[in-house]
Amino acid sequence: MSTFEIGERDFLLDGRPHRVVSGALHYFRVHPDLWADRIRSARLLGLNTIETYVAWNFHAPRRGEFDLTGPRDLGRFLDLVAAEGMHAIVRPGPYICAEWDNGGLPAWLLADPSIGVRRHEPGFMAAIGEYLDAVLPVVAARQVDRGGPVVAVQVENEYGAYGDDKGYLQALVDLTRAGGITVPLFTCDQADDAMLERGGLPGLLRTATFGSRAAERLAILRRHQPTGPLMCMEFWNGWFDSWGLPHHVAPAEANAQDLDDLLAAGASVNLYMVHGGTNLGLTNGANHKGTYLPITTSYDYDAPIAEHGAATAKYHAMRAVLARHVPVPDELPDARPPAPVREVALTHRAPLAALLDVVAGVPRAWDHVPTADEAGHWNGFVVYRTRVRADDRVLVVGEVRDRAVVLLDGEPVGVLSRTAHEHVLPLPARAGELTVLVEDQGRVNYGPRIGEPKGLVGPVRTAVRELTAWTTSALLVDPLPAAATDRLAPVPADEPVAGPALLAGAFDAEPGVDHFWSTDGWGKGLVWVNGTLLGRYWSAMPTRTLYVPGPLVRERNEVVVLELGGAVDAVVRCVAEPVLGPVDV
Structure with a gap:
């Protein structure tokens, strides 16, 4: 004591x-x-x-x-x-x-x-x-x-x-x-x-x-x-x-x-x-x-x-x-060796739109566009869906918090971004199901905006009317349902990736060894290793690697990637050390 x-x-x-x-x-x-x-x-x-x-x-x-x-x-x-x-x-x-x-x-x-x-x-x-x-x-x-x-x-x-x-x-x-x-x-x-x-x-x-x-x-x-x-x-x-x-x-x-x-x-x-x-x-x-x-x-x-x-x-x-002010031990920490350098081919993939029945939660119907918080979704992604007509022609959102990929009948038509102040998007002149995949990129942690709601902040309009009939569901990413990867089909890894898409592959490694996944050539998304969600990557930089802690690494490992944009190929490259991006001193 x-x-x-x-x-x-x-x-x-x-x-x-x-x-x-x-x-x-x-x-x-x-x-x-x-x-x-x-x-x-x-x-x-x-x-x-x-x-x-x-x-x-x-x-x-x-x-x-x-x-x-x-x-x-x-x-x-x-x-x-x-x-x-x-x-x-x-x-x-x-x-x-x-x-x-x-x-x-x-x-x-x-x-x-x-x-x-x-x-x-x-x-x-x-x-x-x-x-x-x-x-x-x-x-x-x-x-x-x-x-x-x-x-x-x-x-x-x-x-x-x-x-x-x-x-x-x-x-x-x-x-x-x-x-x-x-x-x-x-x-x-x-x-x-x-x-x-x-x-x-x-x-x-x-x-x-x-x-x-x-x-x-x-x-x-x-x-x-x-x-x-x-x-x-x-x-x-x-x-x-x-x-x-x-x-x-x-x-x-x-x-x-x-x-x-x-x-x-x-x-x-x-x-x-x-x-x-x-x-x-x-x-x-x-x-x-x-x-x-x-x-x-x-x-x-x-x-x-x-x-x-x-x-x-x-x-x-x-x-x-x-050492000039307090006692310091003689011993130093062990040096960290370079991480393994390897390529991991993601050999299976599917469009995210084709997987929403297994990776999205139970939909809830609304007579207005709700925020994510109103719908009870506290982080991650919310899937908003509604119907549009051929004469709607443009999508106008009061505010998106924080970034949204917009799809018409499963095909990407554009991105809305809070950071870029983008809240208007042209739509193809055809009727169909509009899906707005909204990403909460992180809640504000300082200042008067603490606690503000996420998702779509209405109203949401088109060129001719307000859109009021919506369904919402959470995208299940942490953990990712096993059924999602069961539905992926073989596709050669050298083929370009058109997102949003889910991809998976496997690699052998020495258990317990740190890895660094290079995100060069990829757009924006999430990475899982052996079921653990590592976090987000983004070509916006600065960070160009994701750290894979050694305790997650086994002899045989599964990698899953959710790519929201696109990638030059479906290969994840491991590099010897972290790359944290261009420096601002």
């Missing part, structure tokens, strides 16, 4: 001054069989603490359900932190941002327009109570004063950038304490006077987020935290990537110097991120500051520990800095 307290100027571990040197590592972005490896690499960097968010919607896909198994086993993750001799900081939100879908808030909750987002509103607070009742026992049992690794827990997240409801923050404190949390609580805001004031509470330690100009930012923090330790809770040593923009890189030398300045000032630190990981499946978020920009599948973040676990140049530069 130990104690961890907030002292007059320092953190106190068992009554002695203690500097927290931490790194962010999100269990939900890493295959669980790789958790121990990534934690160990963080310790060998010189860190003594691992910080993680908890993504509410990752554990609760529907109200009344809460999953703490497999990749959602927060308790096992914290136990592995303890096994490595490290402490843990837990940030359960309920809002986390983190470039994660909806900032971690469940879409099913915010679909109710009466719910008050991130404020002291009865419906929102009742749901948070259910969430904390489920997750806090896992954390409470592993607090440092009970022999576990957890030394601190965060209340909300950068709340000062969103609101100023002090009653809401206090209610979160009360719920957290009632849930058995006895270790220190803290808030976290950008190093900005107004945000630190709005986002903090008397009696809670305030921490700040920044990536440079440490002396200036720490002085701002000290104005709002006159006593107690100073901590940068998110030292931004990299940045996330968005589809259609360059890959962000923060120079290792500059990061190392900024870290040195921070530590020389005596502050504690949490590297954001020490290891970014991957937005597996359909979990990425999005930003919207005038233009909607979804986050890439890779969350490498230009972190010291790369997406596939390699120690980068930044790792070694930061390790040298840390």
